[in-house]
Amino acid sequence: MNKSARLSALITLSLGAATAAATPTTAPDNSATATTAAMATAPTAATPDQAALIEEARTAVMALGSTLKRELQAAMKAGGPGEAITVCKTRAPEIASAVSEEKGLGIKRVSLKNRNPEAGVPNEWQTAVLEDFETRKAAGEAPDQLAYADVVDNEFRFMKAIPTEGLCLTCHGMELAPDIRARIGELYPEDKATGYQEGDLRGAFVVVKQLAEH
Numbered sequence: 001m002n003k004s005a006r007l008s009a010l011i012t013l014s015l016g017a018a019t020a021a022a023t024p025t026t027a028p029d030n031s032a033t034a035t036t037a038a039m040a041t042a043p044t045a046a047t048p049d050q051a052a053l054i055e056e057a058r059t060a061v062m063a064l065g066s067t068l069k070r071e072l073q074a075a076m077k078a079g080g081p082g083e084a085i086t087v088c089k090t091r092a093p094e095i096a097s098a099v100s101e102e103k104g105l106g107i108k109r110v111s112l113k114n115r116n117p118e119a120g121v122p123n124e125w126q127t128a129v130l131e132d133f134e135t136r137k138a139a140g141e142a143p144d145q146l147a148y149a150d151v152v153d154n155e156f157r158f159m160k161a162i163p164t165e166g167l168c169l170t171c172h173g174m175e176l177a178p179d180i181r182a183r184i185g186e187l188y189p190e191d192k193a194t195g196y197q198e199g200d201l202r203g204a205f206v207v208v209k210q211l212a213e214h
């Protein structure tokens with residue numbers, strides 16, 4: 001089975017928890033990936049562990065996403081976007097660490113055009129998934145539905161796309177106010193995270209969890 005078919009199969013699985021009964025599936029033609037094939041043909045029969053891990057990852061993504069957005073909106077209201085940039089810089093990594101610790105997994109955000117020069121840079125598999133999200137979006141899938149799940153080398157991996165909203169354009173849009181552009185340039189001389197329009201994929205949440213040996 002080629003890579004993109006395999007990703008789709010797993011994504012079907014990841015969405016299976018919510019839409020198991022309604023999810024049409026097709027049998028992959030290559031039995032070399034028997035586990036994946038079994039998952040894809042019968043998402044309802046995915047091992048309880050897999051379904052539970054996906055649920056756990058989704059909960060962590062929601063916790064991080066909603067906390068970030070709440071703090072961002074509060075900072076914008078209290079001190080304007082200049083103040084909110086500082087909050088994004090200091091609070092975003094802190095909130096990600098806090099959620100990781102609380103949920104017993106690793107969660108962060110990455111982007112093909114990252115602003116944070118360390119945490120925001122996707123590794124090879126994350127890049128492949130981000131590119132796959134772009135392909136699927138171009139083929140008509142809804143940006144807020146794009147997700148991915150897999151187990152590799154005993155590590156559970158989950159990604160969920162982050163669509164660009166109107167709120168994001170002040171700091172990630174096509175035309176930034178001069179003071180915002182200047183402040184971002186000062187803090188992030190290597191910034192790549194501008195030029196977005198509403199509905200574009202800004203990046204993705206990444207969840208990883210090391211599974212127990214067995």
Ligand code: HEC
Pocket residue numbers: 069072081082084085086088089090092093109110111113114115116117119120121162163164165167168169170171172193202203204
């Ligand atoms: C007030 C300015 C501001 C707004 C508004 C804003 N961001 Fe950001 N964003 C930042 C800054 C600053 C960073 C870098 C944070 C860091 O240093 O970790 C960032 C980083 C990110 C990252 C991490 C990946 C990367 O590029 O390094 C994502 C994903 C992201 N923002 C998405 C969004 C989304 C989605 C919205 C709208 C809901 C949004 N941002 C609104 C300033 C902003």
